[in-house]
Amino acid sequence: MVKYSEVGVPTPKPMMSQDTEKFWRLLQEEKQLHLQKCNNCQTYSHPPRVVCSNCHSFDLGWVPSEGKGVIHSYVIYHRSVHPGFKTPYGVILVELEEGVRIISNMVDCEPHEIEIGMPVEAVVDQVFEDTALVKFKRINN
Amino acid sequence: MGNPKEKTAIIGLGATEFSQNCGRSELRMALEAILDAVKDAGIKVSDIDGMVNYSMDTAEQIEVVRQLGIPNLSFFSKAPYGGGGSCATIAHAVAAIESGMANTVVCYRSIRDASGPVTYGDFEPTRVSQDVYMGMNHPYGLLTPVSWVAMFAQRYNHKYGIKDGQLAHVALVNRENANRNPKAIFHSRSLSLDEYMNSPINVEPLRRHDCCLSTDGAVAIIVTRADLAKDLRHKPAYISGAIQGMSTNGEVMTSYAREDITVLHEVEAYGKKLFEMAGITPKEIDVAQFYDAFSPLVPMQLEALGFVGKGEGVDYIEGGHRIRPDGELPINTSGGLMSEGYIHGMNLIAEGVRQVRGTSTTQINDIEYSLVTGGLGVPSSGLILRRR
Ligand SMILES: [Zn+2]
Numbered sequence: 001m002v003k004y005s006e007v008g009v010p011t012p013k014p015m016m017s018q019d020t021e022k023f024w025r026l027l028q029e030e031k032q033l034h035l036q037k038c039n040n041c042q043t044y045s046h047p048p049r050v051v052c053s054n055c056h057s058f059d060l061g062w063v064p065s066e067g068k069g070v071i072h073s074y075v076i077y078h079r080s081v082h083p084g085f086k087t088p089y090g091v092i093l094v095e096l097e098e099g100v101r102i103i104s105n106m107v108d109c110e111p112h113e114i115e116i117g118m119p120v121e122a123v124v125d126q127v128f129e130d131t132a133l134v135k136f137k138r139i140n141n
Numbered sequence: 142m143g144n145p146k147e148k149t150a151i152i153g154l155g156a157t158e159f160s161q162n163c164g165r166s167e168l169r170m171a172l173e174a175i176l177d178a179v180k181d182a183g184i185k186v187s188d189i190d191g192m193v194n195y196s197m198d199t200a201e202q203i204e205v206v207r208q209l210g211i212p213n214l215s216f217f218s219k220a221p222y223g224g225g226g227s228c229a230t231i232a233h234a235v236a237a238i239e240s241g242m243a244n245t246v247v248c249y250r251s252i253r254d255a256s257g258p259v260t261y262g263d264f265e266p267t268r269v270s271q272d273v274y275m276g277m278n279h280p281y282g283l284l285t286p287v288s289w290v291a292m293f294a295q296r297y298n299h300k301y302g303i304k305d306g307q308l309a310h311v312a313l314v315n316r317e318n319a320n321r322n323p324k325a326i327f328h329s330r331s332l333s334l335d336e337y338m339n340s341p342i343n344v345e346p347l348r349r350h351d352c353c354l355s356t357d358g359a360v361a362i363i364v365t366r367a368d369l370a371k372d373l374r375h376k377p378a379y380i381s382g383a384i385q386g387m388s389t390n391g392e393v394m395t396s397y398a399r400e401d402i403t404v405l406h407e408v409e410a411y412g413k414k415l416f417e418m419a420g421i422t423p424k425e426i427d428v429a430q431f432y433d434a435f436s437p438l439v440p441m442q443l444e445a446l447g448f449v450g451k452g453e454g455v456d457y458i459e460g461g462h463r464i465r466p467d468g469e470l471p472i473n474t475s476g477g478l479m480s481e482g483y484i485h486g487m488n489l490i491a492e493g494v495r496q497v498r499g500t501s502t503t504q505i506n507d508i509e510y511s512l513v514t515g516g517l518g519v520p521s522s523g524l525i526l527r528r529r
Contacts, residue, residue: 002281002282011280011282012279012280012284013280014276014277014279014280015275015276015279016276017273017276019273020273020276020277046398047273047274047277047392047398048273053389053390072296072397072402073292073293073295073296073299073397073402074292074295075283075288075291075292075295075344075345075346076342076344076345077282077288077344077345078341078342078343078344078345079341079342079343079344081263081264081284081285082264082282082284085282088345089282091281091282091283091288091292093292093296093397100398101397101398102277103277103278103281103283103395103397104281105281105282111345116295116296116299127280133280133281
């Protein structure tokens with residue numbers, strides 16, 4: 001999981017372009033992870049695209065995601081490169097059930113507890129007043 | 142005559158010293174390296190009619206041409222994607238010469254990665270690009286090249302059961318080679334397995350000694366027509382193959398959407414073409430300079446280029462006996478990016494040429510083919526040189 005430092009150094013906010021801002025706007029406004037889905041061939045995309053790489057349709061919609069997946073890989077920062085993040089912290093690569101992968105952090109487990117294959121589900125973390133991040137918690141079964 | 146494709150050759154090498162604080166501008170270093178290369182080749186500055194450097198280089202071509210008084214260029218281009226562009230500079234030069242656009246092309250890279258305002262190893266808010274993927278990654282603290290590569294490495298380690306310490310011999314063999322190279326930054330510093338194992342974890346699973354070395358310096362390389370290359374100061378390094386590679390669904394260092402993230406897809410793709418161009422197989426390579434910004438990338442390249450099968454790369458490097466100077470495939474004979482210095486891969490090309498000339502400080506006997514690779518995790522490039 002990521003802990004932010006108390007010294008008040010802001011962590012980087014997501015950069016948005018005309019082609020990606022809808023991802024962040026839906027997360028902030030609907031408090032739910034949405035993914036891009038092609039209205040022509042139903043292929044999911046992430047990170048966001050302008051055109052469907054499968055069928056080349058520009059008609060890409062946004063659908064709510066179940067937010068369920070497994071950890072495909074992860075890293076643990078031990079050496080600080082940004083004063084806003086307290087080391088050690090983990091960054092995870094989640095493979096969602098929709099078939100796309102997404103970079104994130106865990107909210108409920110220490111870096112050394114992170115494992116490849118761990119089932120996880122999405123939560124919304126209101127890190128910035130105007131921008132939420134999607135993070136993950138363990139699925140305990 | 143040998144391979145009919147060998148219509149071009151490298152005839153000149155120039156460089157500044159490699160240091161951690163050069164005390165001068167990147168432009169100044171580029172000019173020094175280019176003049177050094179011109180002298181090494183035994184040509185005149187006015188013979189240069191083509192120029193290629195990296196898109197990230199601050200030593201602009203127009204300034205180099207103005208200050209050196211080069212009369213006319215009929216070809217100039219830049220290779221993008223950082224170290225991925227290293228061998229691409231030579232590929233552009235070959236394309237220009239073989240098509241008749243130029244006769245003699247200088248390729249260069251000048252970098253102040255140790256003392257400059259922008260270092261590639263650390264997170265600099267000012268150098269954040271507008272790339273889609275960085276916008277998706279930075280808020281979660283995935284900030285630096287070591288972490289981008291560590292994400293691939295963690296999955297690779299998981300898939301093949303690789304344990305901490307099994308990559309050590311990339312760093313150790315590099316250091317042994319650097320200890321024979323007086324120009325290497327780590328010339329006088331040895332490295333033991335204990336020191337490697339006790340070095341701090343930077344971004345798990347990578348240790349400090351799995352990472353390259355921030356460096357100031359410049360390297361320039363002169364490429365010309367093969368028929369102009371004879372009777373110069375040095376034995377020409379004939380270019381058997383030079384190529385770039387970009388594959389689908391790639392990102393700049395974070396191509397995590399690809400089905401198998403333990404494979405360097407662009408290297409696999411360019412490697413097939415590169416060996417085809419040269420008309421040889423990996424078995425015929427006598428010495429290799431692998432882009433070694435991070436140690437897991439060496440076994441991954443061995444696999445992608447077909448030296449070994451999938452998942453066999455770490456076995457190959459373990460113990461170091463196969464990759465040492467007396468092994469089956471000696472690698473990174475100048476010390477590589479980890480121990481000679483990180484001139485963004487351009488120094489690896491220079492060492493590839495020295496092996497062909499017979500002037501390396503870790504000279505391998507009976508060299509015919511010398512391989513050099515470009516930066517990984519980005520659109521990349523490769524080069525095969527030949528002594529004949
Ligand atoms: Zn589609």
